[in-house]
Amino acid sequence: xxxxxxxxxxxxxxxxxxxxxxxxxxxxxxxxxxxxxxxxxxxxxxxxxxxxxxxxxxxxxxxxxxxxxxxxxxxxxxxxxxxxxxxxxxxxxxxxxxxxxxxxxxxxxxxxxxxxxxxxxxxxxxxxxxxxxxxxxxxxxxxxxxxxxxxxxxxxxxxxxxxxxxxxxxxxxxxxxxxxxxxxxxxxxxxxxxxxxxxxxxxxxxxxxxxxxxxxxxxxxxxxxxxxxxxxxxxxxxxxx
Amino acid sequence: xxxxxxxxxxxxxxxxxxxxxxxxxxxxxxxxxxxxxxxxxxxxxxxxxxxxxxxxxxxxxxxxxxxxxxxxxxxxxxxxxxxxxxxxxxxxxxxxxxxxxxxxxxxxxxxxxxxxxxxxxxxxxxxxxxxxxxxxxxxxxxxxxxxxxxxxxxxxxxxxxxxxxxxxxxxxxxxxxxxxxxxxxxxxxxxxxxxxxxxxxxxxxxxxxxxxxxxxxxxxxxxxxxxxxxxxxxxxxxxxxxxxxxxxxxxxxxxxxxxxxxxxxxxxxxxxxxxxxxxxxxxxxxxxxxxxxxxxxxxxxxxxxxxxxxxxxxxx
Numbered sequence: 046x047x048x049x050x051x052x053x054x055x056x057x058x059x060x061x062x063x064x065x066x067x068x069x070x071x072x073x074x075x076x077x078x079x080x081x082x083x084x085x086x087x088x089x090x091x092x093x094x095x096x097x098x099x100x101x102x103x104x105x106x107x108x109x110x111x112x113x114x115x116x117x118x119x120x121x122x123x124x125x126x127x128x129x130x131x132x133x134x135x136x137x138x139x140x141x142x143x144x145x146x147x148x149x150x151x152x153x154x155x156x157x158x159x160x161x162x163x164x165x166x167x168x169x170x171x172x173x174x175x176x177x178x179x180x181x182x183x184x185x186x187x188x189x190x191x192x193x194x195x196x197x198x199x200x201x202x203x204x205x206x207x208x209x210x211x212x213x214x215x216x217x218x219x220x221x222x223x224x225x226x227x228x229x230x231x232x233x234x235x236x237x238x239x240x241x242x243x244x245x246x247x248x249x250x251x252x253x254x255x256x257x258x259x260x261x262x263x264x265x266x267x268x269x270x271x272x273x274x275x276x277x278x279x280x281x282x283x284x285x286x
Numbered sequence: 287x288x289x290x291x292x293x294x295x296x297x298x299x300x301x302x303x304x305x306x307x308x309x310x311x312x313x314x315x316x317x318x319x320x321x322x323x324x325x326x327x328x329x330x331x332x333x334x335x336x337x338x339x340x341x342x343x344x345x346x347x348x349x350x351x352x353x354x355x356x357x358x359x360x361x362x363x364x365x366x367x368x369x370x371x372x373x374x375x376x377x378x379x380x381x382x383x384x385x386x387x388x389x390x391x392x393x394x395x396x397x398x399x400x401x402x403x404x405x406x407x408x409x410x411x412x413x414x415x416x417x418x419x420x421x422x423x424x425x426x427x428x429x430x431x432x433x434x435x436x437x438x439x440x441x442x443x444x445x446x447x448x449x450x451x452x453x454x455x456x457x458x459x460x461x462x463x464x465x466x467x468x469x470x471x472x473x474x475x476x477x478x479x480x481x482x483x484x485x486x487x488x489x490x491x492x493x494x495x496x497x498x499x500x501x502x503x504x505x506x507x508x509x510x511x512x513x514x515x516x517x518x519x520x521x522x523x524x525x526x527x528x529x530x531x532x533x534x535x536x537x538x539x540x541x542x543x544x545x546x547x548x549x550x551x552x553x554x555x556x557x558x559x560x561x562x563x564x565x566x567x568x569x570x571x572x573x574x575x576x577x578x579x580x581x582x583x584x585x586x587x588x589x590x591x592x593x594x595x596x597x598x599x600x601x602x
Contacts, residue, residue, distance in 0.1 A: 051387035055373065062375040124369025128429075131335045133361040134388050 052142025100223030110189025420451025
């Protein structure tokens with residue numbers, strides 16, 4: 046546990062001491078909120094901002110989580126990982142440290158985006174809603190960061206990682222329920238969107254504002270996250286250079 | 287039982303045999319593994335530090351098998367790879383405290399102590415990004431020493447450092463050995479190995495070709511080192527009883543069985559080629575000569591094998 050905390054604090058310090066990269070990751074979700082959330086004329090809802098805000102929160106965590114692996118890629122390229130792997134602390138601690146760092150970083154970014162949404166006029170964020178959104182984002186963040194960190198273990202360099210990241214992130218977002226409800230989607234898109242874990246996270250958050258709450262979606266995410274963490278731990282335990 | 291014992295230790299990458307049946311015993315000494323780039327030094331260290339599984343053979347480090355008891359081995363060793371990986375956005379103290387936490391070393395006292403030993407106390411609270419190369423390397427030593435390992439593995443510890451930086455590193459290594467630590471170091475700087483190592487092993491194309499003290503290796507080679515300075519680029523002439531060690535533009539180095547016999551013949555042959563000898567040095571052989579005699583001239587003959595090269599880079 047101490048080792049997990051040590052890895053987490055190292056990454057957190059390094060991240061917070063970078064002046065630019067702390068803020069740059071917020072630009073894309075903020076742009077979505079402002080230029081799409083406020084501007085897009087829609088007929089299916091009174092306030093598109095309220096509709097899209099949960100989707101943008103999940104998008105923020107999606108990019109933060111998928112970005113998480115690049116931290117391990119650099120540790121690998123720069124020789125840190127070899128040092129870590131030769132340490133007596135359990136190797137899963139490296140993975141859990143990255144999961145913790147990536148998820149906490151995503152939650153911090155999501156907080157800024159949530160505040161921005163409220164500032165722009167979103168009305169759905171009651172205190173209980175905020176708590177529930179954090180819970181969903183936490184589980185979703187663990188799922189993504191476990192996946193991206195294990196992926197980074199097997200990708201050779203940063204270009205390869207960025208390519209896989211780009212290949213997955215945008216399609217996952219656009220085939221989710223982030224931008225429109227299922228009943229206005231073309232049927233082929235709705236069919237995909239219902240099986241997309243990104244939709245599960247968005248639907249769960251949205252359902253809290255308009256009950257019944259979709260506990261099943263949250264449970265589905267939780268099971269996926271558990272399986273992903275278990276699989277990634279296995280890979281970390283047996284990795285050699 | 288020796289600190290490090292290997293028996294038939296072998297690692298293959300596809301066709302390439304990176305380490306070929308190494309038998310070695312190292313205990314309470316500074317042991318230098320010498321070899322040119324790509325000879326299998328780093329692969330050997332990676333196996334001994336449990337990061338790479340041997341293809342065949344076995345190794346015991348601190349009494350534990352590197353495959354079956356990898357976790358026990360890791361508790362007793364420290365490893366400093368050649369990449370020089372310190373976090374430049376953390377201070378020196380934070381860099382060491384981080385490793386103290388990973389090793390489960392409690393409190394700040396030990397951190398302050400190793401920073402002091404490595405001469406970094408003054409700059410401990412500066413960001414490591416402001417450190418020189420030599421300081422970063424010393425910081426890595428501080429990280430490695432914070433948990434008081436029995437065996438320290440250093441891969442090319444002086445690569446890219448200036449003279450003062452190199453000397454500082456070797457002084458620290460000698461100091462650690464005096465306190466009873468076993469230090470296993472790889473290098474391709476023969477002069478440094480000659481001064482700093484109690485014993486050296488020479489590895490060439492994956493094969494461990496000799497293990498002994500530097501002095502024994504030098505006197506075992508016998509003969510003399512003949513260095514000729516010429517007035518213009520000289521052809522590497524060949525005479526009996528002398529073997530060419532290196533040929534630069536106006537400097538030829540030979541290893542001669544008897545210098546008094548070889549030198550006149552060399553001068554005569556060079557004169558025949560229209561080259562005049564302007565300077566002559568005869569000396570006892572250096573570890574460089576030993577190395578070239580044992581390992582051969584690695585860059586002579588044979589095309590550049592791109593696939594092996596890539597494999598080596600990938601596996602580094």
